[in-house]
Amino acid sequence: MVRTALMLVALAMGLAGQAARADSYIEAPRVAAALEQGRAAELGIGIRKNLLLAVALYCDAGTMGSPEGFFRVGRVLATAPRALRNPALANAYLALAARLGNHEALRYYDPQVANAILGEECGADVDGAAVDHFDLDGYLARQSPAKQKIALLIRHMARQHGIDSRLALAIAMVESNLDPGAVSPQNAQGVMQLIPATQERFGVTRPFDPEHNVRGALAYLKWLSKRFAGDWRLIAAAYNSGEGTVDRYAGIPPYPETQQYVRRVLRFAGYSQRDRSSLGGQDLVRRTERRQAGLLAVASAVERPQ
Structure with a gap:
């Protein structure tokens, strides 16, 4: 005592x-x-x-x-x-x-x-x-119209880039909670938190413009998808800690922040704990494609004026 x-x-x-x-x-x-x-x-x-x-x-x-x-x-x-x-x-x-x-x-x-x-x-x-479950659509429904518009933008642009829209949106939620003005202590900027070197690499000249920022982030995700054969766990880990770090450890690095980052991204994307430990990237994409009808309905609802 x-x-x-x-x-x-x-x-x-x-x-x-x-x-x-x-x-x-x-x-x-x-x-x-x-x-x-x-x-x-x-x-x-x-x-x-x-x-x-x-x-x-x-x-x-x-x-x-x-x-x-x-x-x-x-x-x-x-x-x-x-x-x-x-x-x-x-x-x-x-x-x-x-x-x-x-x-x-x-x-x-x-x-x-x-x-x-x-x-x-x-x-x-x-x-x-x-x-296991985070109701991303329910959460977005309580966000501001500006953030709902950004979520819709990510879904539309992800499909255009051939990227899993659910996972792209999950990364944006984890990175900035859809804040276009977000700036990190490492000077990562915008909705999907691109550092200046990544902006230059993927042609982002207006990082605080959501469309420009998201386009660059999706280009980076597409590049990572090719590098890691569509394994979204490794893609998310690389987005967080860098592709070189993932290569060095031949998998998700043993950093608590990165491991939690990957779990949070896949949780927001709608995958259970069993999915997160066993599914590769292409399986995730196929499951997501089966959900697209529901996502399109949500996107249409977001598009309507409040």
């Missing part, structure tokens, strides 16, 4: 020194996307409420370096219904968030409960079957 109280005091002292840094912290586009999508799962905004899915998405944000992501994991675990509530694990994530400068974490920290020991991967104990 004394040890826990002393830890709380230490956390409070550290928090005071880091408050200014937390207040001025700006999340990278991929992090902001995961946080917003996690919030949709937590609150049931456009999609069915799913706290386990919210935890998985918040863990993704935390793994990418977000104190807010770890805070939200802790908050959910501290306040969830009894079946999901885990005060000891909540304390561990809240303590981590506080050490990283999140000034809300101590509001939910319970000094009466000892901290759990965190595993190597955030969310490793989350039931995979419970987080």
